[in-house]
Amino acid sequence: MDPTIFLIQLLNGVQYGLLLFLVASGLTLIFGIMGVINLAHGSFYMVGAYLAWSLTQALGSFWLALAAGIVLSVVLGMLLEWLFIRHLYRRDHLQQVLLTYGLILVFSELRSILWGDDVHGVAVPAMLSGSIALTETLAYPVYRFWLSAICVLLAGLMYYLIQHTRLGMMIRAGATNREMTQSLGIDIGLLYRFVFAFGVALAAFAGMIAAPVSSVFPGMGNQVLILCFVVVVIGGLGSVKGALAAALLIGLIDTFGKVVEFELAGFQVLPELAGMSVFVMMAIVLLWRPEGLFSRRLR
16 A cells, blocks of 8 residues: 555554544443443434534534534533433433433434435635645645544643542542542532533534534434444443543444455455444454453452
C-alpha cells in the first residue's frame, strides 16, 4: 500500500474509532455504574444527528445548533431517567432489555413523524471547511482533524471528571456499593440521573458532530448500537479505558478491512467482508478473555 494512502486510512480509522468511543463511553458508563442495559443508546446518536440537521436550518449556525442540541439532549436524558429508567435499577436485565427496546420503537416512530424518512445532510462549518495538504495531490479535511481533537479532549475531560473530582468519587462509590453510598447522605437517585443524562448527551453529541461527515438517515442509530456493544464487550463492561482501546481497534480494523485485500489460509479475503472482521475480533477476545480486555472485575 502506498504510504500516503496508508496515512489517510490510518487517520480515518483513528477518527472513526474516536467517534465510536464517544458513543460507546456513554453506554459503558450507564451499564458499568447503573447496571442498566440500554438498547436505546443508538437512538440517542440518531436523535443528535437529526437535531444537528434541523437546528442548523432553524438557527442558521452549526455552532448554535450544537449548543442547543447538547442542552436538549441533557434534558431528554433526565426526563427518560425519571420516567422509565429509575424503575429498572433493582430489576433483572430482561426487563431492562424489553423497556429499552420499546424506547427504540418509540424513537423510530417519533423520528418518522417529526423529520420524515428522507436522507439529509449537514454542511461543514465554514471555518472548518478547508483541507490540509498531505502531499502534492492528496489533502485531508480540517473538520475530521477537529472531530478527532474534540473526541480526544472529551476523553481526557471524562477521565479527569471520574478520577479526580468529588463528583467522580461519588460516581465510583455509587457504582461499587449503592446502599453504602446512599447511607453516607448522597442522593443516589440524583447521581444516577446525572450519569444517564451524561451518557445520553455523549451519544447525541457524537451524532451531532458526525452529521457533517455522514448522511443523516433513518436507522443510523441501529448500526452504531451494534458496534457500541462490540466495543463494550471487547473493552470490558464498565471500563472507559477499555472502551477507548476497543473503539480504536475496531475503527482501524474496519477502515483497513475495507481497502485491503489479503489471503487467509489460501482464500482471498475481500474488502466486502470487512464488517465481519469486527465480530471475528470480538469472538477471539471472548474466547481469550471473556470479561474483556480491561474489565473492572479484574482490577
